[in-house]
Amino acid sequence: MALKNMAATRRSSARRWSGLAVLMLPVLLVTVDNTVLGFALPKIAEALRPTASQQLWMIDAYSLVLAGLLVSMGSLGDRVGHRKLLLIGSFGFVVVSVLTAYSATSMQLIIGRACMGIFGAMLMPSTLALIRSVFEDREERRVAVAICATTLTVGSALGPLVGGVLLQFFDWGAIFLLAVPVLIPLLVLGPLLLPESERDVSGPLDPISILQSMVALGCIVYSIKHGASEGIDGVVFGTFLVGALAGWIFVRRQLRLPVPLMDMTLFSNGAFSGSVLINLMSLAFLVGFVFFTTQFLQIVLQMAPLSASLALVPGQIMAIMVGVAVVPVAQRMPVHVLIPILVAFTGAAFLLVASMGSSLAVLVVAFALLNIGVGAIATVSNDVQRPRRRQGRHPPSVKQPMKLAWCWVLL
Template identity: 40%
Template sequence: MALATLCLPMLIVSMDVSVLFFAVPFIAEDLQPSATQLLWIFDIYGFVLAGLLLTMGALGDRIGRRRLLMIGAVAFSAASLVAAWSTSAEMLIGARALMGIGGATLMPSTLALVRSVFHDPTQRAKAVGIWSAVMAGGVGLGPILSGVLLEHVWWGAVFLVNVPVMAVLLIAAPRLLPESRSAHPSPLDLISSALVLGSVLPVIYGIKELAADGWSARALVALVVGTALGWAFFRRQRTTEHPLLDLNLLRRPGLRGSIAVNVVAQAGIIGNAILLTQYLQQVLEFSPLKAALWSLAPTIVVGAVAPAAAGLAARFGRPLVMGSSLVLAAVGFAGLLLAQADSSVWVCLIPATMVASGIIVVATLVTEYVVGTVPLDKAGTVAGFVETTTEFAGALGIALLGSLLNLGYRHDFTLPAGMSLDGGAAHEAGDTLAGALTVAAQLPGSQGVSLIEAGQSAYVTGMHWADLAAAALMVVGAVVALTKLPRAIDPAAEQVEAAHLSPVE
């Protein structure tokens, strides 16, 4: 029951990353946001979430993880109510930002509580596997739940579903979850908190701008500012008396290697998810709801594979299991090269399931290793740090694979024989598949069909370029896993746990 209580908020937080996919047309019709405002409605939640994960993890270590979890549940529920009944785009953007703040308290708190509730390494490993499966499943369930709700009620209902779940958490947490915090909490360094927020937000924004529009002055400035603040953050951690992140933790055996492997894996899976979503909708021409339902197939397999990761690691060792899983993901990416514009959906879903299965094993074992390696009094901080690197990895994956997709598309696209378009229309069609579809809608019958087919073929070429790069990334990750990771959890972590644990009844 304790694990179910910890998984409840993670299901909601992960669902809220994708729950707006189907709601956008309804929100646009009701609130009339500008194009920029619509992007911020989407992005502000993830930006704020990523920027505050480390700070909230550290705060939980100081004031109590259960206490912070319950505060976050209240804040998330209140923000969800405001979002549901927003009367303007600005109001919805503000509510989504507040939801990001609440979500940032929930993610590291739940993972740190898994560490404190499950003292036995075997039980903890299984619990982390289930926690990881719920996280992955929530992202897949978000669009489906959104689609079902929008067929029966208004768009605000996609936010209201959060409230009863958080109410259950608020009732169950005091009864099922023990309180824990650092035995000797240090003051929270607000300057470091500001630096990490000021670093994460512009870097992720800059990476997303690169993925969407290529190099621009705005993206470059964001990346330079974010990088400079990030350098200032790490420099301060070395010199301040009470660092937000103890850099000595990153010197533990295998910890840096685990985080590096996780970055590689998450970049591949998150970047690929964007490519496959567009492939299902724009190439195979599935409706959004149909595409979401088909995309759920790998998620079902992932739900079964993640809890088994701990048993495999206990038998064969973490490095071998993680390396083999990344090789499986690489084979899956290579298998996606078989997908064509006229392929059956199974041609892409089978290798996509291989990719998802391999990477969920890696994510589960990395999370369990990291949580099991650090002293309990630092569990929230390190959980927040790992989740922050995951957000970075996702942004990098989208930028890298998305850029290769665009390069491949532009390299392969040619206008159908005998077709002539004016300069603007030709550029739009040759830039992205979405542009080709827009231009094709303005052309008569067979010409429009021919242009769509040319765009779909070019998209598949670009997707194959990205798949090859992702496969190479997985191989690199496998090499790191096999050569840099220790077989077992650092025993020092278990030895110091009793000294750092401060239970609070």
């Protein structure tokens, strides 16, 4: 009997970790897709002849729609089931990616990127919520969250490498076809390995809150994007004010609803707010550095896509190693001591570029330093104790993994 119990336990453990491996596929794809397009822009510009504004929208359409829908999709997953939403999002992402790969005009590519953002918004909150359904043991869940955080960081760093390899041997459309081999295993194995999450039907799906969150996030992100490309003008102030007003109304509504779309009282907890803020900062540093470096290496230093991507490999290796290796360190060192040390590594990366210039050697070293800090921060900050839930205030998905999702909203 004991041997049977041990065998059953091993099978259950293998099933859980196999399920985690499947869950990491959409996390990896969404993060890679967020940075890979920057590497392909020179080839896309040659093929489709987009205007400068269209090039900007090719990148921004995806993140703008993703940010506007992420919270809404998390709430929808609470009600219909996160596994179901994950599979729907994966199927839609694959179909739209294939269609986008064969875009004949710049506008088709922009529309395709926007549609990818819709389905991408279904993937991230569902993935994070399902981690809690798969891992009930706290220690196992801690390791699973660490792996998820590391995958999030590694995916952003791998974007240039994947893009460089694909563009060296294939046309630019290959970067979108990447979704097919990544998500097909999820569609096949997901129903077998992943349990459905607990559904929360204690309240209706509030369309007013969904619209408010979309307007708030969409307008604020648009104002920032427009200001960066066109300069500070009336459009920037107007859209930002509309977004801020919609956000204020959204917060007031959530505080009054018995079952809100997002429990805003989470942010009254310092540990939760600090985790979101430090995650936001670290991911913003990483994505910004990757975009600058990929363009600089190809356009200024005239490097081939594959050569440019290989220059970033040392940093990507550091992200993988540090993201996992920091777990035992975090168990022995206080978070308020460890986090500033890790932030110092990210600051050193930018200081190195600012003081030594943008030569190839400097960029390689700086990217490695940046990934030491970001890779460890993503793991450590997401293991900070989550805030206690007020009874009846928010659904199961808005727990510790929601810190990662909120970074995607803000980023």
